[in-house]
Amino acid sequence: MEIFTRLRGMKDILSEEIEIWKKIESVFIETSELFGFKEIRTPILENKYLFERGIGSNTDIVMKEMYEFKDKKGREVALRPEGTASVVRAYIENRVYSTKKIARFYYYGPMFRYDRPQKGRYRQFYQFGIEIFGGKSPFFDFETIQVLDFSFKKLRIENFVFYINSLGCKTCKKVYIEEIKKYFRERVNNLCEDCRRRIEKNPLRVFDCKNSMCKTELKNIPSILDFLCEECKNHFDVLIELLSKFNINYKIAPHLVRGLDYYTKTVFEVFVEKEDIAIAGGGRYDDLVHDMGGPDIPAVGFAAGIDRIVPLVNQKNIKKIETIYFIILGEKAKIKGLEIIRKMIEEKIGIEIDYEERNLKEHLSIANKLGKKWCIILGENEIEKKVLILKNMEDGSQIELKEDTMIEKIKEIVKC
Numbered sequence: 001m002e003i004f005t006r007l008r009g010m011k012d013i014l015s016e017e018i019e020i021w022k023k024i025e026s027v028f029i030e031t032s033e034l035f036g037f038k039e040i041r042t043p044i045l046e047n048k049y050l051f052e053r054g055i056g057s058n059t060d061i062v063m064k065e066m067y068e069f070k071d072k073k074g075r076e077v078a079l080r081p082e083g084t085a086s087v088v089r090a091y092i093e094n095r096v097y098s099t100k101k102i103a104r105f106y107y108y109g110p111m112f113r114y115d116r117p118q119k120g121r122y123r124q125f126y127q128f129g130i131e132i133f134g135g136k137s138p139f140f141d142f143e144t145i146q147v148l149d150f151s152f153k154k155l156r157i158e159n160f161v162f163y164i165n166s167l168g169c170k171t172c173k174k175v176y177i178e179e180i181k182k183y184f185r186e187r188v189n190n191l192c193e194d195c196r197r198r199i200e201k202n203p204l205r206v207f208d209c210k211n212s213m214c215k216t217e218l219k220n221i222p223s224i225l226d227f228l229c230e231e232c233k234n235h236f237d238v239l240i241e242l243l244s245k246f247n248i249n250y251k252i253a254p255h256l257v258r259g260l261d262y263y264t265k266t267v268f269e270v271f272v273e274k275e276d277i278a279i280a281g282g283g284r285y286d287d288l289v290h291d292m293g294g295p296d297i298p299a300v301g302f303a304a305g306i307d308r309i310v311p312l313v314n315q316k317n318i319k320k321i322e323t324i325y326f327i328i329l330g331e332k333a334k335i336k337g338l339e340i341i342r343k344m345i346e347e348k349i350g351i352e353i354d355y356e357e358r359n360l361k362e363h364l365s366i367a368n369k370l371g372k373k374w375c376i377i378l379g380e381n382e383i384e385k386k387v388l389i390l391k392n393m394e395d396g397s398q399i400e401l402k403e404d405t406m407i408e409k410i411k412e413i414v415k416c
């Protein structure tokens with residue numbers, strides 16, 4: 001018989017790890033809701049051209065990594081490779097701007113990229129993100145950074161730092177791009193083949209090249225921060241001032257450009273230097289709503305990579321729901337056992353039970369393997385005496401609980 005396996009680059013998340021996932025999700029959701037964000041759920045499957053328009057047709061994501069196919073009617077569709085394009089589409093399509101001056105959304109779910117799988121990188125991966133529409137003040141940029149900062153601190157992620165840069169607006173970006181084209185043209189022989197092609201089409205992409213020759217050439221490149229127009233410079237300065245004032249751990253990173261085309265002004269990444277990974281990134285995209293057919297509305301947001309955050313969260317910081325291992329001995333005890341279990345569930349006392357016929361020794365060994373702290377034992381003897389046995393698996397001690405007061409007693413002793 002053929003045994004099915006996961007598709008390449010896909011992963012199963014089993015019960016040992018899922019508690020960490022749920023913790024991260026709940027921290028992000030709670031923090032966002034405290035800042036007034038509301039959830040938005042968009043479809044995973046969209047018109048493929050939405051992403052070409054929203055992300056940029058000459059980005060790696062759209063050119064190489066999209067899960068795209070034709071549906072039964074021949075429509076060209078794609079699994080979303082990121083969240084922003086869909087949220088912007090929904091914002092425009094549902095005319096949210098007509099009722100809300102400022103709209104705050106958060107989203108969470110799987111994204112898909114047909115990328116080469118490597119450590120911490122899957123073809124189905126999970127992102128939590130927020131978007132704020134309608135605000136052009138740098139205080140909104142600061143708010144998105146605060147949501148991340150509060151969340152990572154609550155998750156006790158260590159040594160994370162915000163890398164901050166500005167890409168300017170259409171006007172100053174254009175001046176800068178001409179400047180670096182000139183710079184690269186003078187050094188074209190020192191660049192890798194891919195980057196030679198990038199110079200004219202999309203020179204900012206050279207910044208993300210992993211080739212060591214290209215990296216060397218980037219060391220002395222002019223900084224975009226020296227080319228910002230007055231408005232963009234002011235925007236950047238206010239944000240930096242806020243970060244300093246509220247002790248956010250940041251570094252100015254003039255080479256940070258991010259892989260997506262839509263950013264204007266602020267861009268940032270959250271980096272864990274010890275692990276050499278980015279766990280979140282975002283920025284401002286003041287032209288995107290307009291470029292996707294909506295009104296001229298500024299926006300800013302971030303996306304955090306949950307798959308990469310999971311290994312950084314210490315399992316010890318996670319409170320698990322403790323369940324008591326319930327042992328029923330003998331056929332006659334089964335119905336009585338079920339009656340007690342129903343009462344326990346109603347009182348929110350968690351239980352785990354194995355209904356198969358086993359002797360006490362076997363049951364206790366199973367409970368041990370599961371790492372249970374407490375067992376309840378109910379046999380025919382106990383039924384006759386109208387009691388239950390509560391056993392402490394750590395020190396082996398046990399006590400008898402009377403049937404009429406056992407729920408209160410269990411709550412008191414087990415503290416669940």
Ligand SMILES: [Zn+2]
Pocket residue numbers: 168169170171172173228229230231232233
């Ligand atoms: Zn500008």
Ligand SMILES: [Zn+2]
Pocket residue numbers: 191192193194195206209210211214
């Ligand atoms: Zn290169």
